[in-house]
Amino acid sequence: MPTLRLSYFDIKGSRGQVARLAFELGGVAFEDARLNFADFTARKESFPYGALPILEVDGTVIAQCNGINRYVGKLCNLYPSDAVQAALCDETMDAIEDVSHKVSPTLFLKDEDEKKRAREALVEGPLPVFLKRLAARLEARGGEYFADGRLTVADLKVFVWIRSLQLGVLDHVPTTLVATHAPSLVAHHDRVWANPKIRAHYE
Numbered sequence: 001m002p003t004l005r006l007s008y009f010d011i012k013g014s015r016g017q018v019a020r021l022a023f024e025l026g027g028v029a030f031e032d033a034r035l036n037f038a039d040f041t042a043r044k045e046s047f048p049y050g051a052l053p054i055l056e057v058d059g060t061v062i063a064q065c066n067g068i069n070r071y072v073g074k075l076c077n078l079y080p081s082d083a084v085q086a087a088l089c090d091e092t093m094d095a096i097e098d099v100s101h102k103v104s105p106t107l108f109l110k111d112e113d114e115k116k117r118a119r120e121a122l123v124e125g126p127l128p129v130f131l132k133r134l135a136a137r138l139e140a141r142g143g144e145y146f147a148d149g150r151l152t153v154a155d156l157k158v159f160v161w162i163r164s165l166q167l168g169v170l171d172h173v174p175t176t177l178v179a180t181h182a183p184s185l186v187a188h189h190d191r192v193w194a195n196p197k198i199r200a201h202y203e
């Protein structure tokens with residue numbers, strides 16, 4: 001097994017969290033390097049795209065979270081070997097990136113009223129539309145998992161995002177949004193959460 005170091009912010013969510021969960025499930029040892037914002041700022045220019053996560057594999061630096069997720073998924077038997085199932089797994093992970101790009105601009109708004117308006121606009125349209133579409137893709141594949149008929153990194157990626165919505169990480173986005181528009185994604189979240197290794201990671 002190579003020497004693995006994952007560098008990400010010290011939060012249990014967002015783009016670096018999927019690889020952490022996959023390593024846990026796969027029982028693969030890795031260094032979980034957690035950076036605070038000062039560390040990140042000091043080292044930003046050294047990262048390939050000036051952003052996290054990065055994964056070092058025997059010293060080779062891999063950037064871009066979904067590329068990292070695919071690599072870690074392969075190491076941890078959480079990525080399909082069938083090409084079509086792999087494409088469905090990738091589709092799901094890229095879809096979560098798409099919606100994250102819609103939300104990201106609201107993260108840095110300093111004015112609270114402006115942030116509230118921007119979040120309410122997301123809740124009025126883009127978020128429910130996306131949730132319904134994502135749920136439809138899950139349901140079309142049987143309703144349990146997004147690819148390969150089993151847990152893959154795609155499920156972990158969706159789980160991390162749905163968890164953040166349900167925990168109210170985004171102010172002005174109701175924690176009931178997912179249950180209201182996409183109950184099958186709540187059931188999917190709970191299916192992943194029922195895994196004792198996942199629960200142990202958070203508890």
Ligand SMILES: N[C@@H](CCC(=O)N[C@@H](CS)C(=O)NCC(=O)O)C(=O)O
Pocket residue numbers: 014015016050051052053063064065066
């Ligand atoms: N496309 C990149 C986006 C990476 C990204 O934006 N990461 C955020 C944290 S989730 C970050 O490092 N933000 C700080 C910055 O860009 O200065 C990926 O998929 O990994």
